[in-house]
Amino acid sequence: MSAAAITARRFTPPVVGFGSAIFVLAAVEFLIRIGLINRFIVPLPSEVAASFGRVIVEEDILHRFLQTAWECSAAGVLLAVFGVVIGAVMHRLPLFRRACETWVAAFASAPLVLAYPLFLVLFGRSALTIIMLAFLSGLPPVILKTLEGLGATRRVLINVGRSLKLTQAQQFRKILFPSALPTIFVGIRLGLIFALINVVGVEFLINFGGLGQLINDLAERYDLPGVYAAITFVILVSVLFFVTTERAERWLRSVG
Amino acid sequence: MAEIGRMTQARRAPRWLSGVVLLRAAIVLVVLLIWQGLAVSGWFYRDVMPALPKIWDALVKLLSGVNFYWNLGVTVEEVVIGLAIGGLLGVVAGLVVGSNAFIAKAYEPYLYYLGPTPKIIFFPVMIMWFGVDSGSKIAMGAVSCFFPIALCVAAGMHQIDSVLIKVGMSFRANPWQMATKIYLPAMRHPVINGLRLGLGVALIGTLLAETKLSNRGIGFLVIQAYNNFDMPRLYAVLVTLFVLAIGVNALVARFSGLDAIKQK
Numbered sequence: 429m430s431a432a433a434i435t436a437r438r439f440t441p442p443v444v445g446f447g448s449a450i451f452v453l454a455a456v457e458f459l460i461r462i463g464l465i466n467r468f469i470v471p472l473p474s475e476v477a478a479s480f481g482r483v484i485v486e487e488d489i490l491h492r493f494l495q496t497a498w499e500c501s502a503a504g505v506l507l508a509v510f511g512v513v514i515g516a517v518m519h520r521l522p523l524f525r526r527a528c529e530t531w532v533a534a535f536a537s538a539p540l541v542l543a544y545p546l547f548l549v550l551f552g553r554s555a556l557t558i559i560m561l562a563f564l565s566g567l568p569p570v571i572l573k574t575l576e577g578l579g580a581t582r583r584v585l586i587n588v589g590r591s592l593k594l595t596q597a598q599q600f601r602k603i604l605f606p607s608a609l610p611t612i613f614v615g616i617r618l619g620l621i622f623a624l625i626n627v628v629g630v631e632f633l634i635n636f637g638g639l640g641q642l643i644n645d646l647a648e649r650y651d652l653p654g655v656y657a658a659i660t661f662v663i664l665v666s667v668l669f670f671v672t673t674e675r676a677e678r679w680l681r682s683v684g
Numbered sequence: 685m686a687e688i689g690r691m692t693q694a695r696r697a698p699r700w701l702s703g704v705v706l707l708r709a710a711i712v713l714v715v716l717l718i719w720q721g722l723a724v725s726g727w728f729y730r731d732v733m734p735a736l737p738k739i740w741d742a743l744v745k746l747l748s749g750v751n752f753y754w755n756l757g758v759t760v761e762e763v764v765i766g767l768a769i770g771g772l773l774g775v776v777a778g779l780v781v782g783s784n785a786f787i788a789k790a791y792e793p794y795l796y797y798l799g800p801t802p803k804i805i806f807f808p809v810m811i812m813w814f815g816v817d818s819g820s821k822i823a824m825g826a827v828s829c830f831f832p833i834a835l836c837v838a839a840g841m842h843q844i845d846s847v848l849i850k851v852g853m854s855f856r857a858n859p860w861q862m863a864t865k866i867y868l869p870a871m872r873h874p875v876i877n878g879l880r881l882g883l884g885v886a887l888i889g890t891l892l893a894e895t896k897l898s899n900r901g902i903g904f905l906v907i908q909a910y911n912n913f914d915m916p917r918l919y920a921v922l923v924t925l926f927v928l929a930i931g932v933n934a935l936v937a938r939f940s941g942l943d944a945i946k947q948k
Contacts, residue, residue, distance in 0.1 A: 440786075441786055441789030441790040442789070442790065442793075444786075444790045445789075445790035445791050445793065445794065448790070448791070449794075469812045469813060470812075470813075523703050523704065523707055524707065526704045527704045527707040527708045527711065528708075528711070534930045534933075534934070537884055537929060537930055537933040537934075538926040538929055538930055539884075539887060539888045539891060539925065539926070539929050540926075541888060541892065542888070542891050542892070542895070542903070542906060542922065542925060543922050544895075545895070545906055545907060545909070545910030545918060546910075546918055546919070546922060548910065549732055549910070549913075549915065549918075550732065621800045624800075624802070625800065625801075625802040626802075628802040628804075628805060629802045629804040629805070629892065632802075632804055632805055632807075633804065633892065633895065633896055640802075640805065643805050643808065644808075646808075647808035647811075652812070655808050655809065656809070659805050659806065659809070662801070662802070662805055663798065663801050666797075666800060666801040666802070667797040667798075667801070670797055670800050671797070
């Protein structure tokens with residue numbers, strides 16, 4: 429197969445996918461213009477594209493983005509520290525692990541974000557409410573993946589540590605933790621994704637903070653092109669976040 | 685010998701008296717005692733942490749009234765319809781994307797990257813499209829569950845043994861026959877897993893939408909208790925909701941055979 433054919437084979441599917449998205453948007457634009465879709469319900473895609481600049485400048489989107497990023501980072505640090513520590517303690521104490529592991533898994537399936545009114549009462553309408561909810565929602569995958577990673581450490585590595593008469597702390601620092609790090613990072617990545625979803629969601633629901641509040645604000649002002657532009661912006665931020673953490677995970681796995 | 689000794693000991697000790705059960709009971713007891721201690725300490729504003737008897741009374745009152753079951757019925761109806769619509773669309777999208785390598789390369793990244801975005805941000809759009817009644821909540825449930833189901837079905841399609849597909853093609857099965865006789869039976873577990881994940885996110889999407897704008901459903905009960913600052917009732921509704929969600933998730937896992945798969 430020639431180089432041109434290989435290039436064509438590689439790039440044709442993404443081009444077709446992107447082209448399809450453009451085609452759908454063009455079709456929607458056409459249907460709105462001929463009156464088949466109500467423009468007071470669905471704004472013209474061209475109006476949405478044009479409103480990007482306005483939303484970015486007038487709504488101070490950089491400040492809002494930084495606010496959301498700060499809340500996510502704070503929740504991320506909390507869930508990484510507490511998740512790994514709780515996972516390590518559970519791994520160290522097998523009885524405690526057997527008693528609590530199923531609870532942690534069950535906790536993961538509970539719709540914790542529904543408790544946001546309770547968090548509003550406990551922490552007020554502030555960033556702390558958003559951070560605490562994001563932290564707790566992202567905690568179970570970090571704990572479970574830490575347990576999985578530490579439990580999957582190869583026996584031979586543990587035996588090497590024992591033969592070198594390492595203390596429990598040294599065994600953890602030099603052998604268990606480095607060996608489990610790629611799996612732990614998978615948990616932290618999942619936790620961060622849950623945290624981002626909850627941060628933006630709760631910002632929207634309590635009308636406070638960064639990007640989530642922006643969507644709520646624009647919707648209350650009935651600025652439809654602005655709402656669609658803000659939603660697109662949040663989707664782009666989520667995708668960027670997802671791709672970055674995915675790349676970091678791959679890099680860590682290749683290094684490990 | 686030591687092994688036999690341990691086995692004999694295990695046989696003697698009743699299951700309900702095992703170390704795990706005792707530790708669990710101790711943890712629950714300690715948490716409840718700490719809660720009650722904090723509730724009566726006066727360190728928090730009144731009713732922010734209600735005493736346990738107050739929460740118990742609210743729970744009994746909630747579960748003995750007709751109002752709760754009526755609202756539960758509304759939420760269940762919205763979730764089931766949302767799951768049916770989103771699930772059906774997700775299965776079809778997953779089958780289409782997973783059945784062809786070119787289509788998978790062209791469209792699967794959109795499913796993959798849109799999947800983890802926060803779906804509640806679409807709620808203002810859903811209100812515009814489907815109104816403030818149940819329609820927008822059903823739509824939220826459908827949008828929420830579409831992505832995990834489509835991704836699970838597409839992933840399941842990629843894992844199907846190619847021999848099975850060749851057998852279907854050699855019998856000149858049409859697309860419907862291929863879907864119902866080859867693809868769906870061969871990937872029962874990814875589909876069920878997707879539906880289980882979809883059920884969880886559809887529930888969250890619907891309930892969050894109810895808390896934002898609704899006058900019925902369990903989400904409405906949560907926000908109503910908050911607005912009235914009826915904290916014992918708020919705790920009672922949340923506890924009931926969490927128990928129901930965790931229970932349904934565990935039941936689906938057990939009856940779909942996913943537990944057995946995990947144990948293998």
